[in-house]
Amino acid sequence: MKLKILSIFCSLLLGIVPLAIAQENADTASVDSTAVASPAPVSQLTAVDTDNDHGHSISLKWEPSPDDGAGLKSVIGYEVYRAESPGGPFVIRAALPSGASSHIDVGAKEKESGDYMADYTDYYYKVRAITADSLVYSDSDVFGPVQCYGQWFNTGRIPVLVFVIGFMCTTILLIQKAKSGAKLFVRRLAGIEAVDEAIGRATEMGKPILYVLGLGTAADIATIASYTILGRVAKKVAEYQTRLIVPCYDPITMTVAQETVKTAYADAGRPDDYNEDMVYFVTQSQFAYVAAVNGTMLRERPATNIYMGLFYAESLILAETGALAGSIQISGTDQIAQIPFFIVACDYTLIGEELYAASAYLGREPLLLGSLKAQDYAKAAFIVLAVIGFLTINFGIDWFKQLFYISN
Amino acid sequence: MKRQIPLALVFIFGIFHIFQYFVPHESSEWLYEFFLKWIYIIGIFALALGIWSLIRVSWDKVKHRRPNWPYALITLGGLFAMIIFGFDYFRHFFTAEGLQNYMFRAFFDYILIPIQSTMFSLLAFFIASAAYRAFRARSLLATLLLLSALIIMLRFNPYLGFFGDYMEKTASWLLNVPNLAAKRAIIIGVGLGMVATSLKVMLGIERQYLGKD
Amino acid sequence: MANSKRISAIILIIVIATFLLSWIIKAFNLEGSPNNTGLWFSIRDAFFITIAAFLTLAIFSFLYKDNPYYKFAEHLFVGISAAYWMCVGFWSTLIGNLVPNISSSLSTFFRVPYKGLHFTYFVPLILGIILLMRLSSKRGWISRWALAWIVGTTSGLNLIRYLRTDFISQVSNTFIPLLVDWKGVGPFFSHFSLSSTGQFAMTLSNWVIFIGVFCGLIYFFFSKEHKGIFGTASRVGIWVLMITFGASFGYTVMGRVSLLVGRLTYLFRDWLGLIS
Numbered sequence: 051m052k053l054k055i056l057s058i059f060c061s062l063l064l065g066i067v068p069l070a071i072a073q074e075n076a077d078t079a080s081v082d083s084t085a086v087a088s089p090a091p092v093s094q095l096t097a098v099d100t101d102n103d104h105g106h107s108i109s110l111k112w113e114p115s116p117d118d119g120a121g122l123k124s125v126i127g128y129e130v131y132r133a134e135s136p137g138g139p140f141v142i143r144a145a146l147p148s149g150a151s152s153h154i155d156v157g158a159k160e161k162e163s164g165d166y167m168a169d170y171t172d173y174y175y176k177v178r179a180i181t182a183d184s185l186v187y188s189d190s191d192v193f194g195p196v197q198c199y200g201q202w203f204n205t206g207r208i209p210v211l212v213f214v215i216g217f218m219c220t221t222i223l224l225i226q227k228a229k230s231g232a233k234l235f236v237r238r239l240a241g242i243e244a245v246d247e248a249i250g251r252a253t254e255m256g257k258p259i260l261y262v263l264g265l266g267t268a269a270d271i272a273t274i275a276s277y278t279i280l281g282r283v284a285k286k287v288a289e290y291q292t293r294l295i296v297p298c299y300d301p302i303t304m305t306v307a308q309e310t311v312k313t314a315y316a317d318a319g320r321p322d323d324y325n326e327d328m329v330y331f332v333t334q335s336q337f338a339y340v341a342a343v344n345g346t347m348l349r350e351r352p353a354t355n356i357y358m359g360l361f362y363a364e365s366l367i368l369a370e371t372g373a374l375a376g377s378i379q380i381s382g383t384d385q386i387a388q389i390p391f392f393i394v395a396c397d398y399t400l401i402g403e404e405l406y407a408a409s410a411y412l413g414r415e416p417l418l419l420g421s422l423k424a425q426d427y428a429k430a431a432f433i434v435l436a437v438i439g440f441l442t443i444n445f446g447i448d449w450f451k452q453l454f455y456i457s458n
Numbered sequence: 459m460k461r462q463i464p465l466a467l468v469f470i471f472g473i474f475h476i477f478q479y480f481v482p483h484e485s486s487e488w489l490y491e492f493f494l495k496w497i498y499i500i501g502i503f504a505l506a507l508g509i510w511s512l513i514r515v516s517w518d519k520v521k522h523r524r525p526n527w528p529y530a531l532i533t534l535g536g537l538f539a540m541i542i543f544g545f546d547y548f549r550h551f552f553t554a555e556g557l558q559n560y561m562f563r564a565f566f567d568y569i570l571i572p573i574q575s576t577m578f579s580l581l582a583f584f585i586a587s588a589a590y591r592a593f594r595a596r597s598l599l600a601t602l603l604l605l606s607a608l609i610i611m612l613r614f615n616p617y618l619g620f621f622g623d624y625m626e627k628t629a630s631w632l633l634n635v636p637n638l639a640a641k642r643a644i645i646i647g648v649g650l651g652m653v654a655t656s657l658k659v660m661l662g663i664e665r666q667y668l669g670k671d
Numbered sequence: 672m673a674n675s676k677r678i679s680a681i682i683l684i685i686v687i688a689t690f691l692l693s694w695i696i697k698a699f700n701l702e703g704s705p706n707n708t709g710l711w712f713s714i715r716d717a718f719f720i721t722i723a724a725f726l727t728l729a730i731f732s733f734l735y736k737d738n739p740y741y742k743f744a745e746h747l748f749v750g751i752s753a754a755y756w757m758c759v760g761f762w763s764t765l766i767g768n769l770v771p772n773i774s775s776s777l778s779t780f781f782r783v784p785y786k787g788l789h790f791t792y793f794v795p796l797i798l799g800i801i802l803l804m805r806l807s808s809k810r811g812w813i814s815r816w817a818l819a820w821i822v823g824t825t826s827g828l829n830l831i832r833y834l835r836t837d838f839i840s841q842v843s844n845t846f847i848p849l850l851v852d853w854k855g856v857g858p859f860f861s862h863f864s865l866s867s868t869g870q871f872a873m874t875l876s877n878w879v880i881f882i883g884v885f886c887g888l889i890y891f892f893f894s895k896e897h898k899g900i901f902g903t904a905s906r907v908g909i910w911v912l913m914i915t916f917g918a919s920f921g922y923t924v925m926g927r928v929s930l931l932v933g934r935l936t937y938l939f940r941d942w943l944g945l946i947s
Contacts, residue, residue, distance in 0.1 A: 104484045159484060169484075200483035207480055210835050214476065217834070221657055236893050267501075268667065268818065269825035271652045274659060277666040301508025302501070302818065305805050309669025330515045331508035335570075335752030337577035341730070341745040348737040349526065363581065370584040373591070384648045386641060387923075390916035391585075393603070394592040401912070402644045406651030407893050409664070417663045425650045426894045432646060432842055433885060439846030440881065454843035456835060460812045464819035471820055475827025493824055496795035499769050500817060502760040503799030509757055510806065512749075529746040536750030544758030557762050565751055568719035569726060573748045575934055576730040582931035583734055585924055602910055603917035610921030632918050635876045639883025640915035642841055643908065646884075647891040649837020656830035659822060667822060668815055 089117035089125045091188040092177045097196040100154055102207075102457060105169040105200035107156045112190065115179040119148050129178040130155065136174050136192050157198075169199045206457025220427050225420035234419040241380050241398035242279075242408050245356070248378045249286045252353035258293035259283070260352040262343060262368065264359025264383065265336060268302035271406070272384045276358040277310050278409035279382075283356060284314030288323060296329040297346060299339045304331045340364040344371045357381040357396070358405065361388045369395030382408065465662040472660035512537070540565055606632055679739070686725075686740070693942070694721040700944060724942040727934060769796060845884060847877045883911045 092112040100107035110130060118125045127147050131140035132155060143155050155175075157167020167173075174194030180187045228234050252259045261280055266273035280296070287294045296311065298304035308329045315324035332342045344367065347355065355372040357365070357379070365381075365388040372379050373395050381392040382400030392399045400408060403425070410418035442450040475493075478486050512533070519530040543562040557563075593604040613629035615622060658664040697717035698710075726747075729740040770777045771785055772792040778785035798817040805814040851873040889901060890908030897905040939945045 102482055104482050104487050200485075202481055202483050204480050204482045209839055210831065211480060213834055213839055214831070217653060218657065221654065225663075234894060235896065237896055267825075269822050271655045271826075271829055274664060274667060274822075275651075275655055278664065281666050298508075301504040301506075301511070302802075302821065304508060304511060305504075305814070306667045306669075306818065310666055313666075313669050327515055327518065331511040333512070333749050333753040334505065334508065334756045335574070335748075337574045338748045338752035341573070341577055342749050344733070345737065345742060345745045363578065366584050366588060367577070367580055370588055374587075384651070386644050386648070387919060389644075390603075390920040391588065393916055394588045394920065403647030403651040403891050406648075406655050410893075418658070421654050421658055421663065423894050425647075425654050426892050428650050428838070429646065429888050429892065432838070433888060435842050436845045436881075436884065439842070440849050443846045444848050444850055451843055451846050454839055456839065460815070464815040467816060467819040468823035468826065471823030472827035472830070475824060476831055478827075479831045492791055495768065496798070497821060497824065498764050499792075499795035500799045500802060500821065502764045503802050505757055505760055506803060507805055509753060512753055526742065529742050532743060532746040533750035536747045537754045540751045540754030541758065544754065544762075557758065562758070564719055566755060568723040569747065569751055570755060572723040572727050572937070573730055573744055575930070575937075576727045579930040579934040580730070580734070581927040585920075585927045589920070589924075599909065599913045602913040603920070606914045606917030607921035607924075610918050611924055631876070632914065633922075635879050636883050636911050637915045637918045639880045640887050640911045642845065642880075642884050643887025643891065644912070644915075645837050646841050646888060649833040649841070652833040652837070653830050656826040656833075659826045660830070667818065 088186055088188040089179050089181055090115045091179055092128065092190045095175065095177055095190045095193045097173075097175045097193050099196065099198045100156075102201055102204040104159065105198050106159045106167045107154060108167075108173060108175075108196055108198050109152070109154050110175055110177070110193075111152045112177050114149065114151050115188075117179070124181060125179045126182055127180050129180060131176050131178060131189075133174045133192075134172065136194060140174075140176065167198065170197050172197060204457070206455075209454050209456055217424065217428060221421050221424040224423045224427070225417050228416035228420035228423070234416070234423055236407070236411050236414070236419060236422060239400065239404055239408060239411050241382060241400040241404065242411050244378075244380055244398045245279075245283060246286065248354040248356075248380060249283065249290060249292065251378060253290040253292045255353045257353035258295050258350055259287060259354045259356065260343075260347065260350070260372075260377070261294060261296045262355070262357045262359070263296065263298060263303055263307060264357065264361050265299045265339070265364070266303070266360030267300050268306050270360050272358075272360040273300075273303055275406050275409055276382075277306060279356075279358050279412065280307060281310045281314050282412045284311040285318045288315045288318035288320045291320070291323065294328050295346060295350060295352065297332045297339070297343050298329060299332065299334060299336075301331050301334070304329060336362065336364055340367050343368060347371050347375045347377070351375055352377050355379045357383070357392070358400075358408075359383065361385055361392075363388075366391040366395065372396075461665070461668055464668055465665065469660050469662065472656070509537075690721055690725050693724070694718055697721060697942070697944075720942055724938060727938060845880075847880065849877055849881060850874060851877060882907070887911055 092115050095110065095112040097108050097110045099105075100109045114128075115125045125148055127145060128150050129142055130144040130146070130153050132143045133140040144153050146153060155167075158165040160166060172195030174192050175196070176192045177190045178187050179190075224234075249259060261283060263273055263276050263280065268274075284294060294311065296307055298307055308326060311329055312321075312324050312326075315321055332339050346352075347368075348371070352372075352375075355368075355377045357368060358381070361368075361383045362385065365383070365385075369379060369381065369392055379396035380398045380400075381396040382405040383389060383392060384402050384405055386402065389399065389401055393401075407422055407425075410422040439450060442448075475490075478490050516530040516533050518524070519527045520534075524530075540562065543559045543565065544557065546559045546562075589607070592600065593607070609625060609629050609632060612618065613626045615625070618625055655664060694717050697720055698714045701713040701717050726744045729744040732738055733741045766781050766783055769792055770781055771783050772787070772789040773796065775785045775788075798820055802814050802817040804810045852870050886904045886908035888908070889904040890897075890912065892901075892905070895901060936946070940947070
């Protein structure tokens with residue numbers, strides 16, 4: 051009896067225990083199959099100071115994780131961390147999408163800013179490969195120390211330096227050539243040749259001449275070119291004893307224009323005829339200035355209107371009013387958008403660069419003619435470079451175009 | 459001496475800014491930003507010169523009873539009224555709240571803005587009168603100007619029917635091809651002219667703006 | 672003469688009466704409006720709206736001929752705008768930018784936060800005062816120093832800026848292929864198409880750009896007479912320029928007309944209330 055019970059117990063034991071063990075193994079096996087291993091980290095992380103900048107910036111590069119966008123361990127992005135010591139604490143600096151292999155960590159230059167990144171300070175970086183599960187990620191090795199600092203020369207702007215030096219040398223050489231007595235030809239500019247005729251007409255009619263310097267400031271190049279023309283016009287006007295009206299938009303332009311006209315009257319031998327109220331400030335508001343000049347045109351009825359300088363939308367209002375008032379109009383501006391309106395409404399128009407050439411054309415001084423010749427040489431150089439560029443692009447040669455690349 | 463020092467200053471500051479462009483270092487950037495800020499501040503002092511000129515010319519007209527002298531009084535009246543409101547004299551003497559003064563804002567909103575907008579809108583009339591006068595095709599150049607303007611103006615016209623599509627394509631080609639070419643030529647010329655004039659100013663060749671001793 | 676004066680006087684009376692009436696009507700219309708804050712405010716707002724409408728019509732009257740209403744509006748505009756920019760410049764630049772960096776007592780007086788003493792801000796102050804010396808006939812020459820500073824600074828900046836954007840960038844942007852997607856004569860003819868994105872159209876466009884830029888630049892050559900082949904190229908250049916100017920003209924027409932629409936909307940909606 052006892053033997054029977056013992057045998058039943060043993061058989062049971064032999065049957066149940068393996069089953070229990072098998073069940074336990076099965077449970078253990080299902081736990082193992084749902085755990086996710088961390089993805090492979092990025093490799094070859096390097097960090098260097100960003101080139102050609104004012105500092106406060108470090109450039110990072112790395113090889114993306116082999117698990118980037120693949121399988122269960124799919125890397126969906128990267129996070130860049132920075133610390134001031136190898137052990138941390140690390141602060142997140144950027145979150146990048148999958149496939150990213152570089153990043154420029156830019157900090158603020160102001161100490162008061164929360165994002166301040168000091169120059170000549172050791173920084174340490176690591177890049178974290180992240181997955182869809184925020185708890186599953188892997189960090190690269192920490193790279194550092196690396197320091198950022200500003201450069202003293204921007205090598206990305208070498209093409210500009212080459213052209214600046216080239217243009218300056220060409221200009222100086224040609225000025226020397228002009229000074230040594232070489233004859234430099236300047237083609238006819240119809241607009242400028244008409245100025246003398248227009249001044250003569252105004253004198254015969256006993257009407258004044260209106261000269262508008264435009265809406266530029268005293269330092270704008272178009273305004274500076276206009277001063278030269280104003281000087282010539284004022285000198286002629288002084289010789290013919292015609293009245294000149296110069297309403298100004300900018301107060302500094304007004305002071306310079308006053309000097310220019312005063313000098314012109316002195317050069318013409320009529321310093322006493324100069325009246326400071328010929329050149330006056332109107333207002334620094336665009337359309338108030340136009341309203342005032344329009345009023346002047348309709349009341350004073352000038353025989354000649356000369357518009358030389360920087361103009362904006364008001365160009366058509368001025369030119370049309372002058373045309374309706376029956377004045378001869380000569381204009382010149384470098385604003386491409388306004389040239390069509392001047393062409394349509396004025397009798398003569400200096401297009402773009404012709405405004406700058408006018409000073410050389412009027413004075414025929416060697417210094418100015420030499421500079422004009424340099425401009426033509428630069429245009430010729432452009433044509434040659436463009437032809438070379440066309441040919442290289444057609445034959446798939448890219449390095450020539452890269453020579454003109456300017457980084458920021 | 460009276461001209462030599464300004465010419466030297468022009469050269470020094472001009473060359474400095476050329477060098478500054480190639481030096482990205484923080485100290486160079488700091489100087490550049492300061493120079494730009496300084497220009498705005500100096501410009502305000504220059505405005506005082508302009509206002510003085512305007513007052514003098516207007517008062518001269520009134521004093522000598524030149525033609526239209528009553529209107530010069532209106533100019534002076536408007537000028538001084540706006541200054542008083544702008545400095546908010548009656549409420550707080552010299553306070554930055556002047557620009558928030560009701561009358562100052564009202565003058566801006568109901569006088570300045572309407573007149574400015576109306577002057578701008580006069581362009582609609584003037585562009586029509588300019589087109590009427592200019593588009594007479596008296597020469598080949600005028601004809602080219604007229605034709606290209608017409609094509610661009612008519613490109614979105616819904617009443618052209620069959621030709622509308624071709625007009626739009628032609629207009630698009632005109633804007634993207636010959637327009638681009640000519641603008642590039644003008645831009646290059648203007649750019650070179652500006653560079654040359656800047657150089658002439660820095661080297662003291664162009665010195666008309668300094669006047670005479 | 673007496674007749675024209677009488678006519679002018681009658682017109683003036685009619686204009687004043689019309690706008691007075693418009694003011695009164697507008698005041699009562701505003702009184703009934705949802706955001707109304709009382710009769711006094713309605714009268715005040717109606718006054719300003721009427722003034723704005725009067726000045727608008729005064730400027731439009733210029734299209735007929737110069738007249739006293741236009742002169743009034745013009746002179747008022749000049750005076751007010753000059754003072755406006757002076758006030759804005761004074762408060763925003765001098766008091767907003769200069770004073771907080773040079774004096775704590777002035778900052779307190781003008782009620783702006785003091786930012787500490789920065790000696791660098793004394794430079795524009797001194798240059799500005801030097802510029803004002805222009806008013807003196809004896810010491811006026813010293814204002815050239817401030818002018819020289821401004822002119823020198825902007826010349827240096829402009830030289831670099833325009834060389835980079837208007838020359839170097841234009842050079843590289845002009846490098847376009849003269850034979851687009853060229854694979855030989857056979858494929859060209861077998862795949863011939865007039866589509867704008869097709870090989871033929873793009874090649875033709877690139878040639879037009881090349882010739883247009885080339886001839887346009889030749890037009891701007893000043894140191895050689897425009898004769899012979901050079902003259903022909905220059906003439907082609909001015910033709911291309913004229914096409915451009917015509918295109919620019921046509922492009923801006925609609926924009927300018929829309930400005931007029933804006934102004935008319937103000938008159939018919941805000942003043943007369945004829946449209947909602």
